[in-house]
Amino acid sequence: MNTRSTMLKIALVSAGLTALVACGNYNQPDAAPAAAPSTVVVTVPSAPEEQEADQPAEPEQPAAQEPAQQPAQQPQAANEPQPAALQRTMGQVKIFDGPAAAPIPPVPAGTSSPAVQVNAGENQVVTDSRGMTLYRFDEDSAKPSKPTCFGECAKKWPPLLVKSPGKIYTVGVDPKIVSYVERPDGTCQVTINGWPAYYFAKDQVPGDILGQGVGTTWFAFNPQGGKSDVANTGAGSGY
Numbered sequence: 001m002n003t004r005s006t007m008l009k010i011a012l013v014s015a016g017l018t019a020l021v022a023c024g025n026y027n028q029p030d031a032a033p034a035a036a037p038s039t040v041v042v043t044v045p046s047a048p049e050e051q052e053a054d055q056p057a058e059p060e061q062p063a064a065q066e067p068a069q070q071p072a073q074q075p076q077a078a079n080e081p082q083p084a085a086l087q088r089t090m091g092q093v094k095i096f097d098g099p100a101a102a103p104i105p106p107v108p109a110g111t112s113s114p115a116v117q118v119n120a121g122e123n124q125v126v127t128d129s130r131g132m133t134l135y136r137f138d139e140d141s142a143k144p145s146k147p148t149c150f151g152e153c154a155k156k157w158p159p160l161l162v163k164s165p166g167k168i169y170t171v172g173v174d175p176k177i178v179s180y181v182e183r184p185d186g187t188c189q190v191t192i193n194g195w196p197a198y199y200f201a202k203d204q205v206p207g208d209i210l211g212q213g214v215g216t217t218w219f220a221f222n223p224q225g226g227k228s229d230v231a232n233t234g235a236g237s238g239y
Helices: 003-022 152-156
Strands: 085-090 093-097 113-120 135-137 161-171 178-182 188-192 218-220
Touching: 093 178, 113 188, 161 178
Parallel strands: 093 161, 113 161
Antiparallel strands: 085 093, 135 218, 161 188, 178 188
């Protein structure tokens, strides 16, 4: 066999091997025979039997009623005053932070009232619920609380008195510095930061501060229980 024939045979054999590998069927098993088609059985439901004529029909159920809507609650007005909160109790006297729910009935100066109120009024001067100025006396003592104005003095400077049991309301004044002290006659005098509180008999209407600086010993309260630097509204005299 000549060289040309040998080379031709080798080329044919190589081409055949390459074709077998490139087809992707190399050493693959024969395809499995197709399965015979299966038989599908369809069951058709029988028509429902007609309802017997003598069997009564079921009564219709009444439609469910929707629950009645509750009226919506009205929100509390932003400017509505809040009720006074009880801060503490001393003996039988309750001290509140906030105003009394109803106007406090006025009583004559120097008379015990079941409820009193101390307010930080105009010019940062402490007043009662009617706007009457309250004063402190330098000859009294704050620690401990001790009043010294009695008799004729108390007629010109009536003490602010609360009954026991009773209530003290505070507005703009820290309730922690409000209390009371017992006077020799057994009445309870309201104190602010330890100082007994008084009226001035010559003050006639709310806003009067005629007792300011009288005798250089009488001064209107400021909200901290100290001496107010407000000006006297007239030529008052304590004695």
